[in-house]
Amino acid sequence: MGQNSQDSRYILEVRDLKKYFPIRGGMLNRVVGHVKAVDGVTFNLKRGTTMGLVGESGCGKTTTGRVILRLAGEKTYGDVLFNGKEVYDFSDREMRNLRTRMQIIFQDPFSSLSPRLPVGEIIGEAAREHGLVKKDEFDDYVDRVMDECGLQPFHKTRYPHEFSGGQRQRICIARALALNPEFIVCDEPVSALDVSIQAQIINLLKKLQAERQLSYLFISHDLSVVEHISDSVGVMYLGNLVEYGDKKDIFKNPLHPYTKALFSAIPVPDPNAKMNRIVLEGSIPSPANPPSGCKFHTRCRYCTEKCKSEVPVQKEIEPGHFVVCHLYD
Numbered sequence: 001m002g003q004n005s006q007d008s009r010y011i012l013e014v015r016d017l018k019k020y021f022p023i024r025g026g027m028l029n030r031v032v033g034h035v036k037a038v039d040g041v042t043f044n045l046k047r048g049t050t051m052g053l054v055g056e057s058g059c060g061k062t063t064t065g066r067v068i069l070r071l072a073g074e075k076t077y078g079d080v081l082f083n084g085k086e087v088y089d090f091s092d093r094e095m096r097n098l099r100t101r102m103q104i105i106f107q108d109p110f111s112s113l114s115p116r117l118p119v120g121e122i123i124g125e126a127a128r129e130h131g132l133v134k135k136d137e138f139d140d141y142v143d144r145v146m147d148e149c150g151l152q153p154f155h156k157t158r159y160p161h162e163f164s165g166g167q168r169q170r171i172c173i174a175r176a177l178a179l180n181p182e183f184i185v186c187d188e189p190v191s192a193l194d195v196s197i198q199a200q201i202i203n204l205l206k207k208l209q210a211e212r213q214l215s216y217l218f219i220s221h222d223l224s225v226v227e228h229i230s231d232s233v234g235v236m237y238l239g240n241l242v243e244y245g246d247k248k249d250i251f252k253n254p255l256h257p258y259t260k261a262l263f264s265a266i267p268v269p270d271p272n273a274k275m276n277r278i279v280l281e282g283s284i285p286s287p288a289n290p291p292s293g294c295k296f297h298t299r300c301r302y303c304t305e306k307c308k309s310e311v312p313v314q315k316e317i318e319p320g321h322f323v324v325c326h327l328y329d
Contacts, residue, residue, distance in 0.1 A: 008084070011183055012213045014323070017078035019067045023288060035288045037063040041078075045183075045216060045232075050209065050216040052230035052247070054262065056225060056284060060239040061219045062107075065185040068217070069102050070095065082183070094296040098131050103176035107188040109168035113160040119146075119171055120156030127178045142178070148211075149174040150204060166197035173204065177212075186218045190225060202229055214319035223266050227251055235259045238295045239287055241314075245321035256324040257300050294326065301326055 007013070018041075020034040023316050038060045045051050053061050066072040068080050070087055080087040082102065090253060107113035113122055127133050133141045145293040149170045169189060176184055186205065190198040206229060208214060220226050226233060227247065234244040235256065243256040246264055254260045261278040280299045285291050290300050297307040304326065312324045 007044075009046055010044045010081075011047045011083060012217070013079070013081040013084075014044070014064075014068065015042050015079040015081075017041045017064070017067060017080060018076040019063055019072060020076045033288055036239050036290060037287055038067055038076075039287075039290070041234075041236070041239075041241045043232075043234050043241060043244050045215055045217065047142075047215055048209070049212045049231040050218050050229055052226035052233045053217060053219045053236060054221060054226055054233065055236035057221065058284065058287070060235040060287070061221075061236055062187055062228060064236070065104065065187055065217055065219055069104055069185055069214075071104070083312065085174070096130075100132065100179040101182045102185075103179060103181040103183070104185045104187060105169075105172050105176050105189045108161065108192055109165060109172045112172060113168060115160055118157050118159055119151075119163075122160070122171060123174045123178050126175070130179065132179065145163075145174050145178045148177065148208065150200075165193050165195075166200060169193060169197075169201050170204070173201075173208070177208065180212075181214070183215045183217075186216050188220050189218075191220065191222065198225065205229065223263065235262065238285065238290055240295060242296065243323045244314075245318075249321045253321075255321070255328065256296075256325050257302055257315055257327070258296050295322075 014031050017038055020036050021037040022031040023035060024030065024031040025032040041064055043051065053064065055061055063072060067075055068087070075088055082098070087098070117125070120142050123145060124138060127141065128138060142156065146153065146155065151167070151170055151174060160171065163171065190201050193201065202225060205216065210214065218226065218229055230247050232245065233247050233250040235258065236242070236259050243250065243254065243259045250259070251263070254263050259282050264276060264278040282299045285295065285298060293309045294307045294312050297303045300307065306326050310326065312326050314322050315328055316322050316323050317328055
């Protein structure tokens with residue numbers, strides 16, 4: 001593919017992105033099929049904003065984030081444009097420089113931190129490796145980044161096991177920030193934390209975004225968190241982005257049957273409010289053998305014969321609000 005873009009409003013443009021993993025079997029260990037983890041994802045992320053990516057476990061959210069950052073091998077198809085340039089056209093050397101501008105915060109803070117390194121070394125290691133800080137300014141730089149993330153200077157000599165879950169996630173955020181990135185993939189960064197600690201981490205991310213003009217791709221299955229932090233929202237189902245648009249539009253007027261079912265499960269903080277819960281029938285099909293036509297047709301109450309045979313295309317129903325569904329043909 002390898003295209004470039006001239007639209008400077010967007011830090012990230014993803015077009016028809018696909019990532020298939022081979023399934024091997026038989027005596028000769030041949031490729032007998034593919035797991036279609038990401039199967040045609042298209043969206044744009046405006047500079048300095050947050051896009052929430054939501055969906056059930058196994059829908060391809062995390063793989064999408066990793067493919068964008070080139071952390072999952074080669075893409076199968078599509079374009080990933082960062083600041084208008086195709087990420088997969090960069091050489092290894094160019095990619096090394098790009099790594100400082102694109103970062104990731106992992107879901108589990110404990111397993112993503114080396115137990116053998118003190119916190120100061122974990123946070124500053126990459127900055128030193130990339131030559132971002134002079135040797136005599138290194139300690140002050142690490143202190144500054146830690147302070148931004150609510151960590152104290154005396155934490156530098158401690159090890160990850162000596163911290164709580166919330167503090168460990170702050171360390172992960174500080175490690176990402178130390179490279180002074182423009183774009184961060186937040187891969188379910190609060191799902192392993194208590195609710196009160198979740199609020200602190202979300203508020204920290206919002207504060208850092210305002211101060212540093214950061215852009216986030218925020219992957220989560222917690223819709224209330226996504227509503228709080230996001231400017232735009234994408235809803236994924238079985239490797240496809242079925243709906244995408246401004247947060248207000250998506251939450252006020254969900255269009256896709258899957259989005260409606262997902263949003264009907266959000267708890268309402270009113271004991272007298274009646275919940276109109278939409279319960280989906282059946283289980284999620286396998287990404288190794290997805291249904292023909294619209295992948296959601298096996299669980300959709302509005303399914304027609306057309307849904308079973310024809311793959312729907314993305315349509316703009318209102319300005320900036322896209323849906324992939326035959327109901328809107």
